[in-house]
Amino acid sequence: xxxxxxxxxxxxxxxxxxxxxxxxxxxxxxxxxxxxxxxxxxxxxxxxxxxxxxxxxxxxxxxxxxxxxxxxxxxxxxxxxxxxxxxxxxxxxxxxxxxxxxxxxxxxxxxxxxxxxxxxxxxxxxxxxxxxxxxxxxxxxxxxxxxxxxxxxxxxxxxxxxxxxxxxxxxxxxxxxxxxxxxxxxxxxxxxxxxxxxxxxxxxxxxxxxxxxxxxxxxxxxxxxxxxxxxxxxxxxxxxxxxxxxxxxxxxxxxxxxxxxxxxxxxxxxxxxxxxxxxxxxxxxxxxxxxxxxxxxxxxxxxxxxxxxxxxxxxxxxxxxxxxxxxxxxxxxxxxxxxxxxxxxxxxxxxxxxxxxxxxxxxxxxxxxxxxxxxxxxxxxxxxxxxxxxxxxxxxxxxxxxxxxxxxxxxxxxxxxxxxxxx
Numbered sequence: 001x002x003x004x005x006x007x008x009x010x011x012x013x014x015x016x017x018x019x020x021x022x023x024x025x026x027x028x029x030x031x032x033x034x035x036x037x038x039x040x041x042x043x044x045x046x047x048x049x050x051x052x053x054x055x056x057x058x059x060x061x062x063x064x065x066x067x068x069x070x071x072x073x074x075x076x077x078x079x080x081x082x083x084x085x086x087x088x089x090x091x092x093x094x095x096x097x098x099x100x101x102x103x104x105x106x107x108x109x110x111x112x113x114x115x116x117x118x119x120x121x122x123x124x125x126x127x128x129x130x131x132x133x134x135x136x137x138x139x140x141x142x143x144x145x146x147x148x149x150x151x152x153x154x155x156x157x158x159x160x161x162x163x164x165x166x167x168x169x170x171x172x173x174x175x176x177x178x179x180x181x182x183x184x185x186x187x188x189x190x191x192x193x194x195x196x197x198x199x200x201x202x203x204x205x206x207x208x209x210x211x212x213x214x215x216x217x218x219x220x221x222x223x224x225x226x227x228x229x230x231x232x233x234x235x236x237x238x239x240x241x242x243x244x245x246x247x248x249x250x251x252x253x254x255x256x257x258x259x260x261x262x263x264x265x266x267x268x269x270x271x272x273x274x275x276x277x278x279x280x281x282x283x284x285x286x287x288x289x290x291x292x293x294x295x296x297x298x299x300x301x302x303x304x305x306x307x308x309x310x311x312x313x314x315x316x317x318x319x320x321x322x323x324x325x326x327x328x329x330x331x332x333x334x335x336x337x338x339x340x341x342x343x344x345x346x347x348x349x350x351x352x353x354x355x356x357x358x359x360x361x362x363x364x365x366x367x368x369x370x371x372x373x374x375x376x377x378x379x380x381x382x383x384x385x386x387x388x389x390x391x392x393x394x395x396x397x398x399x400x401x402x403x404x405x406x407x408x409x410x411x412x413x414x415x416x417x418x419x420x421x422x423x
Contacts, residue, residue, distance in 0.1 A: 016203035022179035023149040031098040037176035038094040042087040055160040071261035071320035092387035121147035129210040130155035138388035146408040198223040231394030233263035233346040241274040242353040299328035345394040368401040
């Protein structure tokens with residue numbers, strides 16, 4: 001079935017055509033108009049907290065009834081603090097430099113022709129995600145500031161919350177004089193709509209999946225639209241033989257416990273054999289006191305008998321909950337080899353007082369974010385100063401790591417001449 005006939009089967013064509021028309025208007029919109037729309041979005045969120053929370057309670061009740069995991073329920077849940085965080089992030093995006101029209105590079109040729117490469121929007125961005133109503137607002141705001149229209153498939157788990165949010169977004173954007181169709185949802189079309197979106201080449205310029213490894217791989221494998229792949233987070237920390245004990249305890253605990261359901265949460269802890277006896281008792285005791293189940297190899301269990309035996313599958317598991325796998329390694333080389341084998345290329349951190357080890361880790365670990373003496377929870381668009389993020393890309397194309405405004409742009413070449421012809 002062709003992409004056009006498929007979109008027509010589920011009646012997406014009018015939505016996608018209106019998104020294309022909106023993208024043309026957005027591409028030409030002045031920065032101050034886009035910022036006015038963002039201010040209206042932030043105000044709408046703050047002014048509609050009771051409505052948002054009422055819809056979210058319905059989704060949470062349905063999620064409990066349908067057996068959603070604790071991690072999924074946490075990502076689905078909104079409260080006053082999280083809504084205020086979304087509004088503040090939208091305001092932060094308004095303060096950022098508009099990337100559209102930025103000159104990436106340029107020069108004057110010997111014949112007098114002037115060339116420049118400038119940033120332009122993608123056009124229409126499709127996003128497929130699950131149980132993450134915050135993504136609805138974050139992506140809409142980043143897309144708006146970068147001049148893109150978005151078509152959202154937020155999944156059935158958050159359908160009621162997303163319906164309210166999309167309505168608020170459309171009303172706010174329209175109040176600023178921009179097309180309300182700049183943000184649209186295809187949730188009413190269910191999975192058939194998601195499939196149609198993946199086939200809508202010619203309507204949608206780029207597709208971004210966010211969610212479980214299964215969802216991401218389904219989009220990558222089925223999509224005819226170019227995909228920016230956001231990755232699952234099998235995230236590692238390595239405690240080397242020189243690691244500061246206090247830092248080890250606090251950084252590991254924060255990386256795992258502060259919000260275990262998200263993709264930058266720690267999943268595997270590696271410890272150098274010469275530091276294991278010194279560090280592991282306190283590190284693991286604090287994790288266990290916070291309810292973390294510890295899956296450990298035999299050398300770790302000799303030091304911390306309360307751990308459960310790790311299976312081969314544990315080393316590649318993204319728990320997204322209060323569980324962690326822990327292993328003792330003989331060297332920095334072994335730690336790096338383990339990470340290369342099991343990492344999803346998201347975030348890795350080393351805790352060390354050895355500058356040589358730190359620089360080797362930074363140079364040899366090939367992930368989107370590599371850290372020294374810092375919590376993995378910092379891999380985040382908001383923490384990086386982007387206001388929010390589209391997602392965290394684990395690809396090696398133009399976008400890698402937290403994706404902000406520039407990552408939702410392409411470029412075009414502008415050539416200015418005065419009658420030159422090529423000889």
